[in-house]
Amino acid sequence: MTTRTVLHGIGVSAGTSFGPAAFVTPAAGVDASEPACTDVETDGQRVREALNAVAEGLKARAEGAPETSKAILEATATLATDRGLIKGIDKELKKGSGVTQAVHDAVETYANKLRKLGGYMAERVTDLYDIRDRATARLRGLPEPGVPTLSEPSVLIAHDLAPAETATLDPEQVRGIITEAGGPTSHTAILAAQLGIPAVVKATGISAALAAGEQVALDGGVGEIIIAPTEADTAELAERSRRRASALAGSSGEGSTRDGHKVKLLANIGTADDARKAAAFDLEGSGLFRTEFLFLDRDSAPTVEEQTKTYTEVLEAFGGRRVVVRTLDAGADKPLSFADLGEEENPALGRRGLRLSMMREDLLETQLEALAAAYKATNADLWVMAPMVATIDEAKWFEAKARSYGLPKVGIMVETPAAAIRAKQVLSVVDFASIGTNDLSQYTMAADRMQGELANLLTPWQPAVLSMIRATCEGGSATGKHIGVCGEAGGDPLMALVLVGLGVSSLSMAPSKVNAVRAALRVHDLSTCQQIAAYAIDSWTADEAREAALRVADPMLRDLL
CATH class of the missing domain: 1.10.274.10 (PtsI, HPr-binding domain)
Structure with missing residues (x-):
């Protein structure tokens, strides 16, 4: 008999469920006996x-x-x-x-x-x-890997689940999805949420921990997995599901705290298709359009006409709602074949983002020209910001460039401690800032984002990272400039309360996360958010910061996580 075991991953599609485990057919792999290529x-x-x-x-x-x-x-x-x-x-x-x-x-x-x-x-x-x-x-000459034929409603277990498989799943037959790989913005996560199937990713060791047919339960909100759940476990999961549905009921409209403090809720996007899909959600625009996807895997830079077409499509998708565009964030660890500046000892600290644009002004000028043309064609609420700004001179340089093309709102990304600490000075020359919590965590904690073993250092709950966010918000308050967040932290309902308490006035995230964040804000007033932020930032560790925030927050928040 299998022993009751609790595992944890990352919850990416809220909801609770349980059922027998069904394993996705693995890939065949390389043919070890195949001949070498001679033709x-x-x-x-x-x-x-x-x-x-x-x-x-x-x-x-x-x-x-x-x-x-x-x-x-x-x-x-x-x-x-x-x-x-x-x-x-x-x-x-x-x-x-x-x-x-x-x-x-x-x-x-x-x-x-x-x-x-x-x-x-x-x-x-x-x-x-x-x-x-x-x-x-x-x-x-073998069958393609994929989901097996299910004889009963089951929980799918896989190392990772491809979008081709996820998109065609039957929610009546698939009660849940658990993968060992994946991430919060993966296609598996997005599609599972769209289908209403609870899902947990990055559940290390799940494949080795149970066998096909064994009972497994999951909570796709908090990322909890229970192997061989008891009757009490399944009853608790059912009650959690009921409470979550109740908490989300009526979550619509503009983002705001209980006492009416406005917080714009926006979507992170990377393509025109992303824009069209996100625009269908009940949200207030896009807080991050990653334009680098237009430039990748090409032998030459996209033309003004190509870029104008894409930017126009994105702006039209959102109508009169805000769209914040990040200019090209490439170079160093994001190489472009047509903008190769040579190898670097430490690419993460190299010529990326605005540093590349300052060396290849032609790339930025073409992009700004296209953005200006799209703005003229749509008269949209367009905001444009530069990535990887570290000094006031860099902010001035970009601001002058963008203004010369007639762009109405010019800002910067805060991703470096330098920009956070000197936010008052840097913000004095631009209209707004958006905090990229992923990179800000990396540079504050000196921990490579791609190094999985350092994940505990890369959480925005680290008090040092929260201190950087507070410094940025203090700069925004001193200059009267808007501060947003467009890193993954914005989509966490509990962290959203902390960010608003620190002074952030817009949150950008995966569209599927907006409802939960909106619901969390509406049961807390601004003073409570400020109190939650104070407890979190005064904690000694990341875990203590999160627990402190949970203690002060309304108990219903646990049903949204």
């Missing part, structure tokens, strides 16, 4: 045919998928025939690798590039691996 042209054609077949299969799934899932499947299908990926495979074939080994190695190289980009692009590694596994299966 690059012939083997390259075989691989192209396999990738084209994968793309067509994904498009076929998209045709029958719900509208909310269709764009994700179509994007993955496009990735299957990406020119950069195919060039990488040809390169491996020329080295003599067999076809499945060439696909594996080329995908891994591409995946590492995406991981370095972080955020949304890092989450696309799952899509890339799905393409790899499907193409490999076709090259080996």
